Amino acid sequence: MTSNSVIHKDSQIGKNVKIGSFCTIGANVSIDDNCIIHNNVVIDGNVKIKNNVEIFPFVSIGSIPQDLKYSGEKTKIFIDENCKIREFVTINLGTKGGGGLTKIGKNCLLMVGTHIAHDCIVGNDIIFANHSTLAGHVIIENNVVVGALSAIHQFSRIGEGAMIGGMSGVTADVIPFSTVMGNRAKLSGLNLVGLKRNNFDKNEITELRKVFKYIFFSENKTLNDRILEIKKKKLNLIYCRFNSKLS
Incomplete structure (x- = not known):
């Protein structure tokens, strides 16, 4: 000293x-x-x-x-x-x-x-x-990367393993293991780099991609209905446990 x-x-x-x-x-x-x-x-x-x-x-x-x-x-x-x-x-x-x-x-x-x-x-x-x-x-779960010059709105929750692109304005919750970017930030896909860094194996990533695509990029039914359907299939995925403003 x-x-x-x-x-x-x-x-x-x-x-x-x-x-x-x-x-x-x-x-x-x-x-x-x-x-x-x-x-x-x-x-x-x-x-x-x-x-x-x-x-x-x-x-x-x-x-x-x-x-x-x-x-x-x-x-x-x-x-x-x-x-x-x-x-x-x-x-x-x-x-x-x-x-x-x-x-x-x-x-x-x-x-x-x-x-x-x-x-x-x-x-x-x-x-x-x-x-x-x-x-x-703001709540940020484990293993998240927040890009440079990004801002996250009050009371937002950022899910585990998410990636926020640089210069993004985040005004709502972010789904785990996803990538968002833009102002205002929009969902752009799975955070594949983050999944690999956190030791998800190939089969797990493949299943996540299928569920991710169905929940967020399907036009069948409503978002809540799609989430409930995945839950009924008893897939133990963090997406279905995440209490997001999107639902």
């Missing part, structure tokens, strides 16, 4: 934590072992950071939410282990109305300029490319 950083005496700093110059660490901040905090980082508010997290210069974590309803209530941020948080990322505290928690899962990469708003719940193994933006109350 350098002498020109301001680290509150009540903060909790673990073993082998490196803190660079001109950082500010608040009273209610807890940082676990083997973390690296580079120069010019501000961590304030009620923030818990787990092991092996690396935070790059000019990051702000724990500032109050950009929500006019926020009235100073005690809320928090939780960042799980092995995350990398690059320059100019901002992560806001939760709000009372949204459950009081903003959470980042394990093994996430937040590239330059990513913004995580109040009450967002981010799963494990997520990649946010440069200047990705989450509005409040």
Whole structure:
């Protein structure tokens, strides 16, 4: 730790934590072992950071939410282990109305300029490319990639294994293992690259393609009817379990 950083005496700093110059660490901040905090980082508010997290210069974590309803209530941020948080990322505290928690899962990469708003719940193994933006109350399930300069509307839910193309404007839920792109973002197909990376075998991918095509690109019956028909066939697919605004 350098002498020109301001680290509150009540903060909790673990073993082998490196803190660079001109950082500010608040009273209610807890940082676990083997973390690296580079120069010019501000961590304030009620923030818990787990092991092996690396935070790059000019990051702000724990500032109050950009929500006019926020009235100073005690809320928090939780960042799980092995995350990398690059320059100019901002992560806001939760709000009372949204459950009081903003959470980042394990093994996430937040590239330059990513913004995580109040009450967002981010799963494990997520990649946010440069200047990705989450509005409040967004839920992102595991193994999602968010393309650069994309924005996700408040209260949206992004399903497991989805890929959001760069410069997309997402205003509704995104189906698991799918690819969406555009402004406004539209469904464009299965995320085949993501499926292969997550060790789905050839037969599983073939079945997913069949079901995907039937549910989303068939003109027979309504969307709800097609989903119910797939359920009746007892195919244990995450599409049928996903509680989407599309249904």
